[in-house]
Amino acid sequence: MRLLIVEDNAELAELIGQHLGQAGFANDIVATAGDARAIVAAGDHAAMLLDLGLPDEDGIVLLRELRAAGHFLPIMALTARSAIADRVAGLNAGADDYLSKPFAAEELIARVAALLRRATGEQGGEIACGRLRYDVASQTLRVADATIVLAPREVQLLDLLVRHRDKVVRKTQIESAFFGLGDEFSSNAAEVTVHRLRKRLMALDAGAEIVTVRGLGYLMRAAPDA
Numbered sequence: 001m002r003l004l005i006v007e008d009n010a011e012l013a014e015l016i017g018q019h020l021g022q023a024g025f026a027n028d029i030v031a032t033a034g035d036a037r038a039i040v041a042a043g044d045h046a047a048m049l050l051d052l053g054l055p056d057e058d059g060i061v062l063l064r065e066l067r068a069a070g071h072f073l074p075i076m077a078l079t080a081r082s083a084i085a086d087r088v089a090g091l092n093a094g095a096d097d098y099l100s101k102p103f104a105a106e107e108l109i110a111r112v113a114a115l116l117r118r119a120t121g122e123q124g125g126e127i128a129c130g131r132l133r134y135d136v137a138s139q140t141l142r143v144a145d146a147t148i149v150l151a152p153r154e155v156q157l158l159d160l161l162v163r164h165r166d167k168v169v170r171k172t173q174i175e176s177a178f179f180g181l182g183d184e185f186s187s188n189a190a191e192v193t194v195h196r197l198r199k200r201l202m203a204l205d206a207g208a209e210i211v212t213v214r215g216l217g218y219l220m221r222a223a224p225d226a
Contacts, residue, residue, distance in 0.1 A: 033057035067094035130207025161220035
């Protein structure tokens with residue numbers, strides 16, 4: 001899954017991105033509220049990590065605006081403001097969690113995982129589709145009692161499809177999950193990875209299938225015989 005990091009301290013933003021990347025999360029980084037606002041509108045990120053002290057606009061203002069506009073993207077506020085009143089203000093503005101700087105990488109990763117578990121609405125952070133069981137926090141796949149190892153892009157694709165199961169996922173959403181902002185990608189990368197994952201699921205008898213919806217994208221659903 002892909003996260004959006006909104007942090008104007010370039011060194012800290014890169015460090016956060018590295019920690020999350022090592023934990024298996026893809027991420028994009030922007031430094032201003034204006035850029036964050038434009039990217040959120042595309043709706044291609046699973047969650048946002050938002051520094052409240054941005055150079056162009058207070059993060060609290062951005063939080064309130066996003067919530068007022070109906071954006072329910074999970075948001076974790078990152079800030080050096082440690083007073084209780086500041087924490088309350090961030091939560092009341094629409095943040096789902098609050099982490100004060102400085103913070104340990106382990107706590108950041110654990111809180112992001114917890115944030116995503118709550119967002120899925122799935123007990124224990126596990127999503128089922130047919131005989132397939134996907135753990136959101138650890139990004140691991142099980143079929144029956146076996147843990148299945150997938151290639152990194154296959155994991156990213158599975159994460160996106162299974163969390164939107166029974167709903168169409170656009171090809172552009174898949175490309176966004178694979179590549180960061182401004183990265184170049186091959187036009188058939190999505191199709192190739194869909195083909196590979198579809199074959200893996202069939203070989204595993206996972207009871208889940210990836211259906212091509214022509215002109216729109218793909219959806220994952222339980223196979224008719226699951």
